[in-house]
Amino acid sequence: xxxxxxxxxxxxxxxxxxxxxxxxxxxxxxxxxxxxxxxxxxxxxxxxxxxxxxxxxxxxxxxxxxxxxxxxxxxxxxxxxxxxxxxxxxxxxxxxxxxxxxxxxxxxxxxxxxxxxxxxxxxxxxxxxxxxxxxxxxxxxxxxxxxxxxxxxxxxxxxxxxxxxxxxxxxxxxxxxxxxxxxxxxxxxxxxxxxxxxxxxx
Numbered sequence: 001x002x003x004x005x006x007x008x009x010x011x012x013x014x015x016x017x018x019x020x021x022x023x024x025x026x027x028x029x030x031x032x033x034x035x036x037x038x039x040x041x042x043x044x045x046x047x048x049x050x051x052x053x054x055x056x057x058x059x060x061x062x063x064x065x066x067x068x069x070x071x072x073x074x075x076x077x078x079x080x081x082x083x084x085x086x087x088x089x090x091x092x093x094x095x096x097x098x099x100x101x102x103x104x105x106x107x108x109x110x111x112x113x114x115x116x117x118x119x120x121x122x123x124x125x126x127x128x129x130x131x132x133x134x135x136x137x138x139x140x141x142x143x144x145x146x147x148x149x150x151x152x153x154x155x156x157x158x159x160x161x162x163x164x165x166x167x168x169x170x171x172x173x174x175x176x177x178x179x180x181x182x183x184x185x186x187x188x189x190x191x192x193x194x195x196x197x198x199x200x201x202x
Contacts, residue, residue, distance in 0.1 A: 002094040003039060009086035010078045013071045016057055017049040027059050027067045028077035029093045040080060041093045043067065062095065099133070103178050109139060140172045144192040147176050149185040164188070 008026060011019075019025070026040040043059040046066065052058070057079060058068045069076050080090055106113045121130040147168040165185075168175050170192045181187055 001036075001039075002096060003091040004094055005089050006082055006092055007084055007086040008080040008088055008090045009083045010080050010088070011071055013055055016045075016071050016079055017052065019045055019049040021045050021048060024081070025059055026080040026082070026090060026092060027061065027069060029061075030077075031065055036093065039091050039093050040077070041065075097129075101178070103175060105140065105172070109137075138174050140174055143173070144170045145173045145189050146192050147171065147173075147179065148188040148190070149179075149181045150188045151185055170194075 006026075011025075021044055023044070025043045025045070027043045029036040029039040029041045041061045041063060043061040046058045046060050049057070055070050055072065056068055057071055058066060059079070060066050069078065071079050080086075080088075104117070106117075118130065118132065146166065148164050148166050150165075151163040153162050167179055167181075167187075173189050176187050176189060179187070
């Protein structure tokens, strides 16, 4: 496990309420899936400390996990900040790297191009470092679409037209697989029609 020991001090509730969302913190590395007792991760408050109520703090770690804790609760790991003269030394979990979830378009679906792409990645980052966890190959139709998300209608039929937001313009339909749609909204895919400017010119 890749960790770094740093000098730190634990913050009280009052000190946390004076922090902003840009201040770097350290919170417990424990998650629902993985228990790492005594280990911390870098994090940031989800909103300025002055806006928290009831003593509970919510922070988002660099690994995009949301953690809630009570700074003054002795039974919890609490919130720490780096301090050269801090009274404690904590173990901070380091990042192992980045998982890329990419949508790559390979003209003609040439598998040789995919092999060359993976080889180039391994050459750039080191052999056996670049690992392909999931590979989903899809044939992409030669048609461009516009992708919207539309509010799921509620209540009686015949009411106001559902609200619609554009999410992607002039793209391939498989792009919808990589878009996280808003809760209560559904994806709508339509054939792309270029916008024609009918403004008269002089």
